[in-house]
Amino acid sequence: MNNKQKKTLVRIIISFVLLAASAIIPEDNKYIRLIAALIPYLIIGWDVLYKSFRNILHGQIFDENFLMTIASVGAFILGDYTEGTAVMLFYQVGELFQSYAVGNSRKSIAALMDIRPDYANIEKDGEIVTVDPEEVEIGSIIIVKPGERVPLDGIIEDGNSSVDTSALTGESVPRSVSAGDSIISGCINNNGLLKIKTTKLFEESTVSKILDLVENSSSKKSKAENFITKFARYYTPCVVFAALALAIIPSIIMGDWAKWIERALIFLVISCPCALVISVPLSFFGGIGGASRSGILIKGGNYLEALAKSEIVVFDKTGTLTKGVFKVTALHPDIISENQLLEYAAMAESFSNHPIAQSIKEAYNTDIEESRISDYKEIAGRGISCTIDRKQIAVGNDKLMNDMKIQWRPCHHIGTIIHVAVNNIYSGHIIISDEIKPDSKNAIESLKKLGIKKTVMLTGDSQKVGENIAGQLKIDDVYCELLPGDKVDIVEKLLNETSEKGKLIFVGDGINDAPVISRADIGIAMGGSGSDAAIEAADIVLMDDKPSKITEAINISQRTLRIAYQNIIFALAVKILIMILGAVGLAGMWAAVFADVGVSVIAILNAMRCMRINKI
Structure with missing residues (x-):
């Protein structure tokens, strides 16, 4: 609970004690009862009165502050001092509960925000210097000590350790890393000193992209959220005019102005849309926050x-x-040796970062003299054509061979087939398999x-x-x-x-x-x-690359939507029922308080269930 919430709680307790004390004052002491009720009323409601007055001056009349002000002031005018103070008191109880619930929901996002690194260690003149991650350039060597957060994406140059990726992926099991492995920013180095060569600037790093996704997620609202926003915009003025009609029309026809004004005030308290305006967005905010803790980043x-x-x-x-980690599993040369087949393919793929090209270069495992390669041309969806040692080399799939009218040979092995042709003569193929x-x-x-x-x-x-x-x-x-x-x-x-x-x-x-x-x-x-x-x-990013997270994301979505619609139906049904009862005199001010504060609390409690994510 933050300081503002604590102050509100103190005001609620003081107001409740003073209100309870005022209730024992005899009814014939009217002015003493009025003063005794006004003190807790002003203690608990001064900010609501101020907001209502300020909003009216700015042309924003129809909101919950206006409804509570009219209802409570009207109760005082009618002599219902205890009820007038109680309306404001329980409204503030509901607001406090709502603020606390939203705060809890935000903690799931705030916890993710902790992945932002504060500094990076770089080595200068034999000494480790701490700098801002935004100042580190690509290709720099950064040092990450045990217990520190990795500030930038890169490749480990030296050292081995286990890293905690739970803040990024939701997985609690540490991942082992060593020299040559890629490592992403935001994870924590558990043990061992790591020297990392940076591959991205801070603004392009994984951690920056994650933070940007989460921070902007609330700007893309669901249809249910947009519906509630528009609904509240028209709903509030409609119920104000309906309450006005309830106060005036029956009074003109049947008389007894005090009775009908009281019913109109009760109608206003019941109609306050807090339960809808807060609980539905809270449901989606909770769902997005809970998903982020599981390593599922949803952009809105x-x-x-x-x-x-x-x-x-x-x-x-x-x-x-598949893992996307390809390995050369077979070499089938034709008219050339296995070494020549692999050499031509590796040299042709030397400029490509495609996983298949990487696997061929790893299998070749020899430094490539790029000066031997000329006339390099990458053909999308086909392969590569180039000149190596004055020989025309074509490396690619069946389509490339067909385009070049080269008769290729099928293979009984299961895997990706990379054909090699030298001077337009078929020279063999390489089998590459994925897992x-x-x-x-x-x-x-x-x-x-x-x-x-x-x-x-x-x-x-x-x-x-x-x-x-x-x-x-x-x-x-x-x-x-x-x-x-x-x-x-x-x-x-x-x-x-x-x-x-x-x-x-x-x-x-x-x-x-x-x-x-x-x-x-x-x-x-x-x-x-x-x-x-x-x-x-x-629109959605899975941080641990597990396809099963898609099922978890859909489960979170269905559960969030179910809870949001439960709140809409429950809040509207209870409010409409008690509105009707209040209009015909069967529901008093205390029932109205329940229809406002009670329904809000129940709806918010239901919305908070969205933050609890069941792992599959």
């Missing part, structure tokens, strides 16, 4: 809401369902149990490789040998298969997935290994 309430309506989930294969992620199968099974109508896999790999992976994972449909543009076309077609309110999710990690992620109703990127372009384009 609109995306959280859309997840609950998912019908089709489309996956990219490499790096999403399925451990929880990919569980992710597909869980999605189907959730009611997802169709799962689809898209890949640039061969039909044999694609169908093999899809068969193991029991994916409904698979499209193979695709170019980046082909993926967009297929997603366009699949969008037409969803129902009117149904949504399509696309999950990817590579730079060539960014256009597809943008086109899908909901784009999900793998944040741990995903490219910057994919993360920027995505």
